[in-house]
Ligand SMILES: Nc1ncnc2c1ncn2[C@@H]1O[C@H](COP(=O)(O)OP(=O)(O)OP(=O)(O)O)[C@@H](O)[C@H]1O
């Protein structure tokens with residue numbers, strides 16, 4: 262087990278006849294930033310759902326931090342240090358921004374009391390740059406604000422592994438740069454990060470390693486440079502045109 | 514409203530209700546007992562329906578069960594207060610078991626499942642004649658003493674139960690449990706993802722919301738001295754309690770108390786003045802209030818209302 266924080270062994274998830282995830286195996290090492298890419302409907306969100314217990318694996322085993330967590334429930338995942346952000350943000354809309362983060366700290370981050378959770382929540386809001394909005398209702402935030410809130414909430418849970426499901430989707434360039442800086446800072450704290458992204462620019466600049474999912478199957482696992490040269494990946498996901506552009510980017 | 518203001522208002526209301534024998538006649542004492550009784554039921558419902566956002570319609574099931582457990586215990590020679598405690602415990606256990614099953618359902622499905630329990634228990638009680646007396650009902654040993662002593666005893670009992678449920682509500686509201694329940698009410702999947710053990714929290718909330726209905730039921734049985742299945746497992750009660758809570762403000766600490774007070778006083782006024790149409794008028798008033806005040810009476814920002822009225826008057830003044 263040693264330095265492997267997460268290990269998937271032949272994990273599958275079927276919805277009726279639809280094999281959303283088929284026999285996927287990989288491992289994440291402690292402290293790594295890994296990108297998970299793949300076209301729409303490839304099974305990325307489903308994979309995160311299975312890892313966090315939102316959906317039950319149809320087959321295979323999942324180990325986290327040396328523990329078999331295949332049958333865990335989401336709240337157990339949260340308490341064990343497995344946090345994730347939602348592709349479609351999921352705030353507690355009528356609560357304040359501060360209360361949203363305090364919920365993460367109290368229940369997932371094992372803070373002893375509501376007062377301590379609130380205090381911890383303030384530092385996390387500071388960290389993601391939402392301190393000024395602490396007492397506003399979460400529903401009043403812009404999309405980029407809500408994504409930051411999701412991050413703060415996940416951080417409050419003191420995660421060992423953080424899975425970011427398209428935290429950058431729908432953001433503008435400067436907002437994305439802000440988010441990238443944040444993600445790097447989180448990684449610097451020693452948190453292992455799995456980034457799910459559509460934006461190649463983002464994954465290429467963040468990830469030390471890439472996993473490529475296509476029709477539920479893991480078709481590649483390696484360093485970003487090799488991945489973009491892998492003909493299977495080019496064919497399945499990037500498309501010839503895009504791969505060429507990436508190459509030009511690298512040479513130019 | 515600060516918490517202290519809330520507690521003060523509640524304390525005043527308790528004093529008003531508890532002191533009725535000193536300044537009012539039998540009619541008002543009786544009404545105070547009923548208000549305290551329903552307040553306890555509404556506060557209980559608020560824990561699952563308000564805090565947790567699960568529209569339970571099983572109040573009458575737990576009330577009725579409490580009536581029968583209390584009555585049967587008393588008939589078997591158990592002292593009155595102990596019989597009430599027995600009813601509370603029995604109902605709590607049943608609610609925990611039943612809750613673990615039906616709290617998997619959400620929204621309307623949960624509501625229907627929960628009202629089903631009222632019907633099932635009513636049918637069982639009606640049919641199990643050898644134990645419950647069936648449709649003939651059951652007599653409960655009466656409290657010794659004149660009518661005034663009896664009224665004062667049950668006023669004290671119902672007000673005490675109401676205070677207990679209020680204190681439980683405040684403790685839940687301020688603690689970890691209440692915070693978790695609010696997360697569930699806002700977004701159950703997200704609550705699960707931040708580490709709230711949603712199943713356990715929901716079962717605890719449902720059990721807490723049920724057990725004091727059992728106490729109230731047992732006390733009611735001792736008070737009236739006679740119970741039957743239709744009176745105790747009443748669909749009207751199971752609907753009235755959430756309505757009162759919504760009227761005052763579901764999910765707030767004081768809302769259930771305010772809603773119950775307003776509703777019951779309205780009901781009395783309508784009974785007295787519109788003998789034929791009182792139910793219809795009460796229904797219409799309730800629908801209007803809930804439509805136009807979706808957050809309940811306590812959620813109105815009276816400042817905003819006053820500011821709007823003032824603005825309107827100013828505009829009228831300017832136009833004239
Ligand atoms: N709850 C569900 N029930 C049935 N089918 C589902 C469910 N969730 C996902 N699917 C199917 O599983 C497949 C994978 O979906 P998933 O959302 O995991 O893809 P994704 O890689 O996250 O896509 P995107 O990039 O659009 O977010 C799709 O075919 C989808 O329709």
Ligand SMILES: [Mg+2]
Pocket residue numbers: 305306307348
């Ligand atoms: Mg997805």
